Amino acid sequence: MKNLRLITVLFLVMQYTYSQEGAPFSENKNLYVRGNSILIGNNILGDHSNKPLSDLTIPNDLVKMKYIDVDEDKSTFSSSEATINNAIGNTKIAYAVLYWSALYPFEKGVLHQSGKRFAYEGKGIRDTVVNSILFKIPGGDYQTITGNIIFDSFKTGAFSTNVPYGCYADVTSDLQKLSTLNGTYAVANIKATEGEISGGGSAGWLLYIVYEDSEESPKYFTIYNGLVEVSKQAVDISFSNFKSIEEGKIKTNIALGALEGDRKLKTDEFSIFDKKNGSYKALSNNVREEKNFFNSSITINDEVFAERNPNSINTLGFDLLKMEIPNPNNDLFDNATTQADLRFQAKADRFYLFFVAFETEINNRFYQEKINSITSNGANAGTKSTTEIMDSLNIEIAASKAIVSQKNKKIISQTKENKKPEITTDEARIKKEVRIQSMSVPGMDAGYYVVTNVFSVPGNTIKWSQFLNEKKYRPQTFINPRNNWQYVYISKSDNPIPVYEKWKEYKGFEYFKEIWIMKINL
DSSP states (O other), rough: OOOOEEEESSEEEEEEEOOOSSSSEEEEEEEEEEEEEEEEESEESSSSSSSSOOTOOOOOOGBEEEBBBOSTTTSOOOOEEEEEOOTTTTOEEEEEEEEEEEOOOSSSEEEEEEEEEEEEEEEEEOSOOOSSSEEEEETTOOOOEEEEEEEEGGGTTTTTTTEEEEEEEEEHHHTTSSSOEEEEEEEEEEOOOOOOOOOOOOEEEEEEEEETTSSOOOEEEEEEEEEEEEEOEEEEEEEEEEOSSSSSSSOOEEEEEEEEOOSSOEEEEEEEEEETEEEEEEEBBBBBBBBOOOOOOEEETTTTOEEEESSSOOTEEEEEEEOOOGGGGGSSSOTTTTOEEEEEEEEEEOOOOOOOEEEEEOHHHHHHHHHHHHHHHHHHHHHHHHHHTTHHHHHHHHHHHHHHHHHHHHHHHHHHHHHHOOHHHHHHHHHHSSSSEEEEETTOOOOOOOOEEEESSSHHHHHHHHHHHHOOOEEEEEEETTTTTTEEEEESSSHHHHHHHHHHHHHTTTTTTHHHHHEOOO
16 A cells, blocks of 8 residues: 655645645635535445445445446436435525545456455446536536546556546536525436456545524635545645634534445544643544544544435445534634644555635634725735625625725715815724724715624625524614615714714614625715
């Protein structure tokens, strides 16, 4: 079994030390957004074309692999499905990405035995086009997806025994067409080796979705991909550029995708650095053992994810999971955490890691600083992630602030040119503690307003206003004529002092995570 040299991936300042085999992990996407994520997926190789495998004692290297093909569509040679059934309504997608990976040295493998000697023979020419598949969203038909190849070892000679590859495709626009995320998703025509190969065949796909939810806390999402062999030499990945929430329990999740994690070989681990003890702590839960973390299963937290067709418990070397990282008493992540260090290792088994997503709750002020930075620098950077983040419900708030801030600068400039009175002493004093933004809204009374939220979707404005009514406030709205965003405010005055006092009163409430003062028509 080949040893893999140490890989260290640092976010922002990423320095790599890696073998020439495989592809080191690098960032695909990062987002700062109020929201959450969904992970689904399935394997596409099994012991039967459409029946689930429940026998946990069968290792993938003893199975004559067959393509799973559940769709009864003659145009597909492999297909499997997974279902979302608990997504919130009217979900706005910030980012959606589809990954697929397989072991694919040739079309079919045959095991020959002579006495105690075994030899594998490959038959059929291996297709070099592995990044073209079919993808079906709920209510739709199959569409051809041409993805990016993360790594294909067939083209490099690396990992010559099993020849893994990994691909991904941005499917955000496809999912944004849906009125709801709920429904069944299908992926077809992923190529892999049928029959028998050394170590056993393995293949599957995953769909990772980051969506917006105004009721969620600010979070940092980052998606990394690569293709590395994890064996005796540890593979380390570090994430930074975040800051934990100011107080309370820190909630952090991890999502992983890997190939060829054998259930019977109990030597692989996933651990996280415990800075209090100065060592790595191996993680586990009810479905993943500490010494057999990668165990040929698809799991969400402490349960097998069963909303699949077929819904095999034993996925024969394909591992997919999303789980909350246990953090009792904030032992691993405290309110000052700015970095997470992960470690993957296998002492007797080996597996190929191709997908890692890290998500954690972050400090409100840090979140706002990041959004403001993205807003001001995104146009020049031209990054895709900035555009998608700018579309999110909660980043609309930041975007609105940035736009209004620019307008405020123009107003101040015009004030100087026209020699109008300078801003009041009271306002200047208040500005040292709270940002006061300016806007011109025809028909609005001139004054200062305590704004609690801003939305581009009217339905969200209604929901938020209903919530405030239940809290005994009297919310009112106005519309920014420049972009038709709806602002919800709960107090106003032509004097900044009483509005400032209301802001101080409200700003400590948990449900007012974003609250500011808007100066209108002044």
